Amino acid sequence: MAGTKTLRKEEYSISELAAEFSITPRAIRYYEEVNLLTPHRNSKTTQRMYTRRDRARLKLILRGKRFGFPLVEIKEMIDLYDVDPTEKEQLRQTVAYGDRRLGEIDEMIRELQEIREEIFEFRNRFLEVLEGEEA
Numbered sequence: 001m002a003g004t005k006t007l008r009k010e011e012y013s014i015s016e017l018a019a020e021f022s023i024t025p026r027a028i029r030y031y032e033e034v035n036l037l038t039p040h041r042n043s044k045t046t047q048r049m050y051t052r053r054d055r056a057r058l059k060l061i062l063r064g065k066r067f068g069f070p071l072v073e074i075k076e077m078i079d080l081y082d083v084d085p086t087e088k089e090q091l092r093q094t095v096a097y098g099d100r101r102l103g104e105i106d107e108m109i110r111e112l113q114e115i116r117e118e119i120f121e122f123r124n125r126f127l128e129v130l131e132g133e134e135a
Contacts, residue, residue, distance in 0.1 A: 012050045014039075020055075021062055028058070036061055036075055068104070073097050 018025045031037045032048075037057060039048040050058075057078055064074035077097065080090035 010052065012055055014048050014050070017050055017055060017058060021058060023062070031058065031061060034071055034075070036071065036078070067098075068101055069097060 012020075014025045014028050017023075017028055028037065032039065037050065037054050039050045039054060041047065042049050060078055061071075061074055064077070065071075069077075077090060077094050080093055081087060084090060
């Protein structure tokens with residue numbers, strides 16, 4: 001419908017976030033334990049409730065984990081936004097961590113290529129032995 005404003009949800013339960021991001025409620029509770037998320041309790045039900053801010057932080061946490069950053073670095077990067085709303089320091093730190101992570105990934109790729117070559121060499125030697133036995 002033209003002109004209809006989409007309502008954005010203000011609060012989320014732990015099960016809603018877990019379902020949305022395909023993670024367990026236990027994972028979300030762990031992020032609380034390490035102070036990455038800070039839900040509040042619904043006064044009527046005492047259920048944990050998460051804000052849009054918590055949802056955005058969870059999305060960043062999961063992206064950081066997918067990229068291989070340790071939780072301590074993810075926390076530092078996310079918390080910098082609270083210190084500097086211009087985001088410049090957050091971006092600088094993220095670039096620095098990203099550069100380091102890229103170096104680690106490049107090293108892993110080099111190591112995997114070496115392992116691949118070794119396996120390929122052994123494979124060829126074994127095939128030669130097998131072909132020699134068949135002759």
